[in-house]
Every structure is written in structure tokens, then in C-alpha cells.
Amino acid sequence: MKRLLVLGAGTAGTMAVNKLRPLLPGDEWQITVVDSKPEHHYQPGYLFIPFGTYQPAEVVKPSAPLLTDGVELLIGDVDVVEAADSLVRLTDGTELPYDQLIIATGTHPRRDQTEGLDSDEYGRTIHDFYTLEGATALAGVLADWPGGRLVMNIAEMPIKCPVAPLEFMFLADSFFTDRGMRDKVELVYVTPLDGAFTKPVAAKHLGTMLATRDIALETDFMVMEVDGDARKIVSYDEREVPYDLLVTVPVNMGADFVERSGLGDELNHVEVDKFTFLSDDHDNIFALGDAANLPTSKAGSVAHFAVDVFIDNFMQHIAGRPMTHRFDGHANCFIESGAGKGLLIDFNYDVEPLPGKYPLPGIGPFSLLKETEANHWGKLMFKWTYWNMLLPGRDLPLPADMTMAGKIREEVPA
Amino acid sequence: MSTTTIANREVHVNDEGFMTEYDEWSEELAPHLAAAIGIAELTDDHWKAIRFLREDFVDQQETATLRRVTKVGGIPTKQLFTLFPKKPAKKMAYVAGLPKPRGCV
Numbered sequence A: 001m002k003r004l005l006v007l008g009a010g011t012a013g014t015m016a017v018n019k020l021r022p023l024l025p026g027d028e029w030q031i032t033v034v035d036s037k038p039e040h041h042y043q044p045g046y047l048f049i050p051f052g053t054y055q056p057a058e059v060v061k062p063s064a065p066l067l068t069d070g071v072e073l074l075i076g077d078v079d080v081v082e083a084a085d086s087l088v089r090l091t092d093g094t095e096l097p098y099d100q101l102i103i104a105t106g107t108h109p110r111r112d113q114t115e116g117l118d119s120d121e122y123g124r125t126i127h128d129f130y131t132l133e134g135a136t137a138l139a140g141v142l143a144d145w146p147g148g149r150l151v152m153n154i155a156e157m158p159i160k161c162p163v164a165p166l167e168f169m170f171l172a173d174s175f176f177t178d179r180g181m182r183d184k185v186e187l188v189y190v191t192p193l194d195g196a197f198t199k200p201v202a203a204k205h206l207g208t209m210l211a212t213r214d215i216a217l218e219t220d221f222m223v224m225e226v227d228g229d230a231r232k233i234v235s236y237d238e239r240e241v242p243y244d245l246l247v248t249v250p251v252n253m254g255a256d257f258v259e260r261s262g263l264g265d266e267l268n269h270v271e272v273d274k275f276t277f278l279s280d281d282h283d284n285i286f287a288l289g290d291a292a293n294l295p296t297s298k299a300g301s302v303a304h305f306a307v308d309v310f311i312d313n314f315m316q317h318i319a320g321r322p323m324t325h326r327f328d329g330h331a332n333c334f335i336e337s338g339a340g341k342g343l344l345i346d347f348n349y350d351v352e353p354l355p356g357k358y359p360l361p362g363i364g365p366f367s368l369l370k371e372t373e374a375n376h377w378g379k380l381m382f383k384w385t386y387w388n389m390l391l392p393g394r395d396l397p398l399p400a401d402m403t404m405a406g407k408i409r410e411e412v413p414a
Numbered sequence B: 001m002s003t004t005t006i007a008n009r010e011v012h013v014n015d016e017g018f019m020t021e022y023d024e025w026s027e028e029l030a031p032h033l034a035a036a037i038g039i040a041e042l043t044d045d046h047w048k049a050i051r052f053l054r055e056d057f058v059d060q061q062e063t064a065t066l067r068r069v070t071k072v073g074g075i076p077t078k079q080l081f082t083l084f085p086k087k088p089a090k091k092m093a094y095v096a097g098l099p100k101p102r103g104c105v
């Protein structure tokens, strides 16, 4: 019996095993998934928790029922991958030999990476919404916050769902407006990038959206420390931004075992081929989802397209044939913009997010880089789609490769 | 893509002025590139960063991020901001004749 071992039962790991189980004969392949926790979180839902739109219980489900029959789930922490021996060791000493390994342990916020972030003020004047606990604590604070200066700070790129901090600001603007207290709140967006977003056309559109909402933008800000007593963040070039309430997106890093196993880059993201996800150094190790060091967004939608491409390749690979499918880096993200509207961006390794239309048989088209109600409903629908279509590995009418159909080329002067 | 003349040498650059051919760069060009972005003198510390970037590019085929220069190259981030003010990642790459670090997406 051969074993496919999957580390991480998050978005990518769950989709991959649910799609592979029916394809791999039960008398030839055992499939084992390891995760440190028995619950699965719908992380895109964290965004809505601080504003009371979602309750914490809505975004958590037990993991086991989400896995197809014939997939074994082990709860434990991965300690190390001993690639030379095709063996994974868990922290409790369990040894798991494998024939093929998929690393899908994601990327996670690390407060310990920024001086002063892991202080007593965390949960009081310092918050994050990239964890369920963080988002829940922030909901408690925002419910009766009297107003003041709310600062959003992104510590370092890349982060998963790079649009989420912008969405947070748009939703905050809408939230305080609805409560009739927008005039008591100053909103400031502080980013290490040189604009509102990574790519020029989207940065221009999103930057304008910040400006029209009176959200201040501080760019090229690499945070060196958070001074929780004086309530200010300080950059490496000694700029200071004071706050009353700080919402941070801490440095995002892959799991520590990736570093211990010698498989990662300096953020512990696994070094793999960007077209096939096969490890640069080991012929039986793949990395899927946020865990991989792909030069595209770290997002559930990307993991979905990537897994689609991966499945066919994996079947070829274990049959000893060359892998013939190449992932194009396709990402497709709805962006909440507040007041019941949203935007959609669609891009890949080569094509940045552009305006135009995104064709979707049956429901679409959706407008790209433009605020519409349909895009907001698209975003909310994503929760149902995630639990009922994506995770079980059902086919969606979304081709894995990006299409140029509907997109309009736009130039932004450098 | 176009060409420009730096220190009497014709080199290929992109529309932001970053050199595009690894082998067209040599150490004599660095002070000229630095001067063009307001760095008057290249000290030993500057050179440490520039040489790390050049060597790392050969292995990685990609310009090192600030975190990589700090973690692998051993130069503290704070110092990089002093050496190459405001936008160290971009400025180091410019002086080292390498592509601008890919915008994270």
C-alpha cells in the first residue's frame, strides 16, 4: 500500500484530498491528512466579524465531516519533514512515512516578528483580524468605541488575501457612517507598498476609493516597532504614526517546520516550481495553497484554481509520466467596498488586475474593478460556495486558466 | 526597453531606468547609478549589500527582498534604510543593476 500524506486540512489540503480520493484506487493508496486542529475555519469570514456581520460560530466547522470517506485525519503538529527518508515526524513522536507528500499548512500571522506587537495592549488598543480570536476581540471593542484615530498597518508583504486590509477600511468607513459617527473617526491606512495595492492599475482605482472615503494613505512605511504605551507605530526610517486603535496585519509566515526541514524561503514558504508546485529539490514533495512561494496572491480562489491544475499533473506524476499542465497564477477576488457594494479583480502571473467584465455562465458577468451590488452578493455567496462546492471538490463553472475575454487594457503612467 | 549611456557605456534599461541585462553591469557603474538616485558615496557597507544582491541573484534568478538581505545577507533592516533611504529594496536593486524586486501580489 502506498501513502499520500497531506499536511494541513485547510482550504487547499481539503480540496486536494477530496478530488484525489476518487481517482486513487483504495487498495493501492492510503490517504492521510494531518492538522493541528480538528476544526476548519472559513477565513474570509474573519473580515466580517469585527463589524458584527458574521458571528464567530458561523465560520467554524468540524474538519472530519468535510473530508471524503476513505481519508484518514490525524490531529497533531508537524515537527519536521525528513525528505531524504520520505518521513514526517509529529511533535508527539509519531512517524509517518510517505510515498508522496503535499504540504498545505498555509501561512499565518506572526506577531512575534514585529517588536512591541506581542504586548499587553494586544486585544485592547492593538488588534488583528487575521485570526478568529483577534477578529472576535475587535468586534467587542468596535461595538462601543467612542471614536478616535483608527490605523490599519500591514507589517510586510506578502500577506494572504492582500485586499483584506483595504476591505476592512471600506467596511469601517461604512460601519461608522451607519452609526452616525464617521465625523468622530479618523481612518489611516499605512502600508509598506508605494500605493494602495501592489499592481499599478488596481492601485490607482483602489487609491481613489480610499481618497473619496477620506481615508488617509501613508505609503512606503516599513514598521520597525509598535510602541503600545505611547500608542504609535515607528518605521525604519523613523516616521511615526500615532493611533488610538491599531489594527495590524502582522508578518505572515509559513509553518516553522518548513524552515526546520530546509524546504523554505526566508518566510518559510516552500520553494516549488510555480507551474507545477513540485518541490525544487524533492521529486515526491508538492506544496499547495498559501504554503507555496508562488508569485501570485495567497488566496482561497488561487488555491482552488491551483488544485484543479494540480490534480491532473499529480496523476501523471505518480504514473511516471511528465506533468503537462501549467498553472498560470490565476487569482479572482471579490473586494467588499462597503454600503452593500463590492469590486472584483481577476489576474494571473502575467496580467495585472484590469477593468472590464468577468464572464460567468449562468450568473455573470461581474464588473471588474468597479463597485456594484452584484459583486457584493458574489462575495457573500462565496461562503456558501466554499463549504458546499469548493471544499467537497465539486466542479465550478470557473475555468482554471485566466481569460482575457471582457478585460480592457489600461495604462498607468509609471 | 531602451538603452542609455552610463559612464560612457551603453546599457539596456527599462522605462524606470533599471538595468535589464545582468552581464552589462560591473562595479564601475555602481557609483554612477547611485549618484543618479542621490547617493553620493558608496561605503563598504553599501558594497556589502550590493555584492550580496548580485551573488544571490545568480542562485535565485530574482532580486532579494529586504527580509532576505537581512536574514541571509546579515545586514540589519535598519541599516539598509540608512544606506538606501526611504526605498531600500528598490534603490539597492537599481544600484546593483538588477530588476526591481517583484511587486508582491
Ligand SMILES: Cc1cc2nc3c(=O)[nH]c(=O)nc-3n(C[C@H](O)[C@H](O)[C@H](O)COP(=O)(O)OP(=O)(O)OC[C@H]3O[C@@H](n4cnc5c(N)ncnc54)[C@H](O)[C@@H]3O)c2cc1C
Pocket (backbone or CB within 6 Å): A007, A008, A009, A010, A011, A012, A013, A034, A035, A036, A037, A042, A043, A044, A045, A046, A047, A076, A077, A078, A079, A104, A105, A106, A107, A129, A130, A131, A160, A161, A164, A255, A256, A257, A288, A289, A290, A291, A298, A299, A300, A301, A302, A303, A333, A334
Ligand atoms: C481575513 C482574511 C480574509 C480572507 N478573504 C479571502 C477572500 O475573500 N477570498 C479568498 O479567496 N481568500 C481569502 N482569504 C485567504 C484564504 O483564507 C486562504 O488563502 C486559504 O485559506 C489558504 O488555504 P490553505 O489550505 O493554503 O491554508 P489554510 O486554509 O490556512 O490551512 C492551513 C492548515 O494547516 C494547518 N497547520 C499549520 N501548521 C501546521 C502544523 N505545523 N502541523 C499541523 N497542521 C498545521 C492549520 O491548522 C490549517 O488548518 C482570506 C484570509 C483571511 C485571513
